[in-house]
Amino acid sequence: MDKWAQIEFFLQVAESGSLSKAAERLGMSSAAASRCLNALEERLSARLIERTTRRLWLTDAGHEYQRRCAAIMAELAEADAAVSEATVNPTGTLRVTASVSFASIYIAPALCEFHQRYPNVDVQIVAANRYPNFIEAGIDVAIRTRECEADSGITVRKFAETRRVLAATPGYLARRGTPMTPDALAGHDMLVYNLANDPYVLHFSRGAKKQSVAIKSVLDANEGQVIRAAALADLGILIQPLYIIHADIVAGKLVPVLTDWRLPALTINIAYQSRRHLPAKIRVFTEFLIERFERLGLARRWNEIAP
Incomplete structure (x- = not known):
């Protein structure tokens, strides 16, 4: 078995966490799979995978080999795509990551239209509120709500900003009153998204005036939909x-408060690995999302508080 086949098999094992699953994907027998891994480790004079009858895991050398080989295989796939029909007829599996909320509200409903345009592209969604490493997770496109990526090999395209607001149900506000100043939040039950930057201090601005207010939470969570559900159940004021x-807000289920004060906005970006020849599946998906969001006027909605 040549070295490229060995590398492909190793990457399949690392991704699936199973020799048998990797063998099945590549149409290999279990015996051939074991021989392949043994031959690779012998060629490298290094142990890449530790395994017991119950599980297997990568060694430090295995993690490093996976990182480098995944990048090399991605470059090979890019080279193939650059000179193949895929440049005009996108094909393959596209792995997209976004927060649970963004994936549920905006990406999943768009996939029917995308599939009609590009039936040969299959989409996998990795919903996560923390950002996985592009190469290790095999991510093609990521929706981000921060201004830049630490990795200089990542291309970031800004396509919208979204205002952050405080809101509560009419029932909660009837029971506890509506805060009229930032300081009044000290007397309210706050629902906090704990992955935000500085989640327990709110930095307000109104014109040239700035004010920072420390808050305490009756609930904090690492998922926006949990915060939203708690607010809709009259638990408190969310941010x-x-x-x-x-x-x-449009349906009247939540009522914005302190609307004359602003919190720092979030920048929403599309990020993908920087490549000279961008695979067609990535190019058409990013262009599709940007076009769809512009058509639906989402950037405007995300900056206006509905009456």
Whole structure:
């Protein structure tokens, strides 16, 4: 078996966490799979995978080999795509990551239209509120709500900003009153998204005036939909970007408060690995999302508080 076949098999094992699953994907017998891994480790004079009858895991050398080989295989795939029909007829599996809220509200509903345009592209969604490493997770496109990526090999395209607002149900506000100043939040039950930057200090601005207010939470969570559900159950005042709660505000389920004060906005970006020849599946998906969001006027919605 040549070295490229060995590398492909190793990457399949690392991704699936199973020799048998990797063998099945590549149409190999279990015996051939074991021989392949043994031959690779012998060629490298290094142990890449530790395994017992119950599980297997990568050694430090295995993690490093996976990182480097995944990058090399991605470059090979890019080279193939650059000179193949895929440049005009996108094909393959596209792995997209976004927060649970963004994936549920905006990406999943768009996939029917995308599939009609590009039927040969299959989409996998990795919903996560923390950002996985592009190469290790095999990510093609990521939706981000921060201004830049630490990795200089990542291309970031800004396509919208979203205002962050405070809101609560009419029932909660009737029971506890509506805060009229930032300082009044000290007397309210706050629902906090704990992955935000500095989640327990709110930095307000109104014109040239700035004010920072420390808050305490009756609930904090690492998922916006949990915060939203608690607010809709009259638990307290949430702090969330408009892209998550715009429909609730329009429907009157949530009422914005302190609307004359602003919190720092979030920048929403599309990120992907920087490549000279961008695979067609990535190019058409990013262009599709940008076109769809512009058509639906989402950037405007995410910056306006509905009356």
